[in-house]
Amino acid sequence: MTQSGTEAAPKAKPRRGRPPSTSLNQTLILDTALAIVESEGPDALTLRRLGADLGANHTAVLRHFSGKDEILLGLAERLIQEAMDGFVPAESWRQTLESLARRVRAACLAHPQVAVLVATRVSRRGAEFHGADVVIGALREAGFADRDAARYYRSLVDTAMALSAYEAAFAALDSQSQEGDRMAWRREYLAVSPAQYPNLAAVAPFLAEADADDQFETTLALILDAVAARAITLRPAT
Structure with a gap:
């Protein structure tokens, strides 16, 4: 009883488990979307699934994002943010581009399901603008005019x-498929007929040595060698 003689109204019990929809924000929605994609794959990400995991009607998500596509752009930005976190340009334009490419690779490998889903998207947000500014700055430092810097930025x-x-x-493949593909270089490729595939047979013992790190670094070096060669042609003759 209260001092006035009337009974106090019972206190409302707090909700357990899922957060109320009023607590939704873009960060929480993207965190949840990221968790869904990483645990169950890209096909699992739907607005209804997001709403269920957030403890809200899926229409509440649309108060923060215009639709699923904008959420995907947000996930693309997350990958770039991770790659750019703490990044400082190096002393040379080439080292800057090498470092940034390795950071992008590391972010994609840390979130492979997300990378497969959003790698082709243009997030059009701050982290992407930052990355673009760094790459273009490196290309201008190498000696490229603005038009060529823009072209090479897109290509790189x-x-x-x-x-x-x-x-x-x-x-993102299952472990059995991964192992099958790895073993192919040590098994089927080593067993090819030298008479039918003479060139392949000659290099077959070395194919397995070219692991993922080697492939990435070799390709990166080839591309930047080509950029450097073009940059040399722009330097005035002495």
Whole structure:
């Protein structure tokens, strides 16, 4: 009883488990989307599934994102944010591009299911703008005019993402499929007929040595060697 003689209203019991929809925000939604994709694959990500995991009607998600596509762009930005976190350009343009490409690869391999889903997207957000500014700055430092810097930026970024997404797609496979593909270099390729495939047979013992790290670094070096060669042609003759 209260001092006035009337009974106090019982206190409302707090909700357990899922957060109320009023607590939704973009960060929480993207965290949940990321968890769904990483645990169950890209096909599991739907607005209804997001709503269920967030403890809200799926329409509540649409107060923060215009639709699933904007959520995917948010996940793409997350990958770039992870790659750019703490990044400082190196002393030379080439070292800057090498370091950034390795960071993009590491972020994609840390979240392979997400990388496969969003590697081709343009997030059009702050982290992507930061990355673009760094790459273009490195190319301008190498001596390229603005038009060429823009062209090479597009080519370099697309190639780095394609390489990383390709590797992420392999990482997203089940362990049995991964092992089967790895063993093919040591088994089927070593067993090819020298009479039918003379060139392949000659190098077959070395194919297994070219692991994922070697492939990435070799491809990166080839691309940057080509960029450096073109940059040399721009330098004035002495």
